Amino acid sequence: MLVVMKAHATEEQVRGVCEKIEKLGYRAHPMPGATRTAIGITGNKGEVEQGTLEEMPGVQEVIQVSKPYKLVSRDVKEENTLIRFPGSGATIGGMGLAIVAGPCAIESREQAFAVAARVHRAGAQFFRGGAYKPRTSPYSFQGLGEEALQILSEIRQQFGMRIITEAIDHDSLDLVDEYADVIQIGARNMQNFSLLKHAGRAKKPVLLKRGMSATLEEFLMAAEYILSEGNYNVILCERGVRTFADHTRNTLDLSVVPAVQRLSHLPILVDPSHGTGKRNKVTPLSRAAVAVGADGLLVEVHNKPDEALSDGPQSLFPDQFDELMKQVRQIAAVVGRSVPEIGVRETVAAK
Ligand code: PEP
Ligand code: MN
Numbered sequence: 001m002l003v004v005m006k007a008h009a010t011e012e013q014v015r016g017v018c019e020k021i022e023k024l025g026y027r028a029h030p031m032p033g034a035t036r037t038a039i040g041i042t043g044n045k046g047e048v049e050q051g052t053l054e055e056m057p058g059v060q061e062v063i064q065v066s067k068p069y070k071l072v073s074r075d076v077k078e079e080n081t082l083i084r085f086p087g088s089g090a091t092i093g094g095m096g097l098a099i100v101a102g103p104c105a106i107e108s109r110e111q112a113f114a115v116a117a118r119v120h121r122a123g124a125q126f127f128r129g130g131a132y133k134p135r136t137s138p139y140s141f142q143g144l145g146e147e148a149l150q151i152l153s154e155i156r157q158q159f160g161m162r163i164i165t166e167a168i169d170h171d172s173l174d175l176v177d178e179y180a181d182v183i184q185i186g187a188r189n190m191q192n193f194s195l196l197k198h199a200g201r202a203k204k205p206v207l208l209k210r211g212m213s214a215t216l217e218e219f220l221m222a223a224e225y226i227l228s229e230g231n232y233n234v235i236l237c238e239r240g241v242r243t244f245a246d247h248t249r250n251t252l253d254l255s256v257v258p259a260v261q262r263l264s265h266l267p268i269l270v271d272p273s274h275g276t277g278k279r280n281k282v283t284p285l286s287r288a289a290v291a292v293g294a295d296g297l298l299v300e301v302h303n304k305p306d307e308a309l310s311d312g313p314q315s316l317f318p319d320q321f322d323e324l325m326k327q328v329r330q331i332a333a334v335v336g337r338s339v340p341e342i343g344v345r346e347t348v349a350a351k
Contacts, residue, residue, distance in 0.1 A: 003039040003053055004060045013058025031077040040076045042228050069220040071227035077265045083205050083233050085162045090125040092235050093267030096340035098296030100164055102128035104311035106148035114303040118318035120159040122325045123339055127161040132172045134188045141309040149179040170198050177202040187211050190222045200229025209237045216259055236268040240275035249277020254292045273300040273314045283324045290331045
């Protein structure tokens with residue numbers, strides 16, 4: 001259910017409606033918009049009696065949201081969600097493209113800094129690198145854990161790039177929330193509802209990757225879990241789904257980008273690295289992702305891909321990433337977007 005406030009409703013009236021909703025045992029989610037505030041109502045004890053709220057001062061109308069996802073829906077918030085990163089000028093969800101780059105996993109300080117220096121120079125505003133790796137085999141490299149988080153925060157300190165790294169359970173999520181700027185929830189955990197709720201109570205924005213066989217509705221419902229706990233800063237990420245095609249690791253579903261944008265106000269990035277699993281396909285699909293309207297890219301880059309402990313075959317050489325950025329800037333210009341360089345080139349002491 002959604003309470004639409006009048007265009008000139010006062011803050012006090014909005015607060016009054018929120019208090020009433022909470023008193024009735026539901027949760028109120030005020031979403032200020034350009035012309036008016038809407039208040040989403042969530043809870044699992046059935047519908048609120050419509051008349052109760054309709055009569056309150058400042059209320060324009062009370063509407064039933066028929067879609068299963070509420071807070072992620074454009075019905076609740078018409079304008080795109082823009083996520084800002086104070087102190088850096090970097091954003092996700094605006095006209096500027098967010099470029100996230102880095103190795104699959106942080107393997108050592110030396111490796112992480114070597115990659116960071118190159119992706120920073122090429123113009124990435126965000127640095128990625130796994131500290132906790134959800135691997136198919138228990139015998140594969142599982143990540144350096146907190147040591148990697150420390151390395152990542154040194155990278156932020158040195159280069160000013162914001163840090164995105166994956167959490168795989170409650171404990172790692174608390175640590176990632178403390179050290180990083182964005183908490184990644186991976187494809188394998190997209191429907192780990194307990195983890196999603198925990199992320200909904202975290203301070204930092206969450207990058208939610210699409211599950212390997214998730215429908216659009218399942219993807220949006222997973223995001224809804226995070227918003228329903230009060231964390232409205234969610235970034236979606238298409239990373240390919242499993243199909244019968246075997247010429248790539250996954251099938252990158254670029255059609256999901258405009259589909260998401262029609263239904264939801266949340267930003268969506270595209271990850272052509274996991275989406276294809278093949279280095280030679282990453283740049284062409286990055287161009288396509290930008291052309292189709294993605295809000296940014298997530299790209300794996302390694303200084304020595306042949307020696308990488310995970311995802312070497314899909315990791316770009318730094319020179320290839322330079323070329324990717326050049327091409328992406330050209331396509332961005334055609335679709336009226338750009339790769340902002342604000343706060344990227346100078347070294348800022350973050351946090
Ligand atoms: C990753 O980003 O390194 C990763 C493990 O991604 P996904 O969850 O999409 O497989
Ligand atoms: Mn990877």
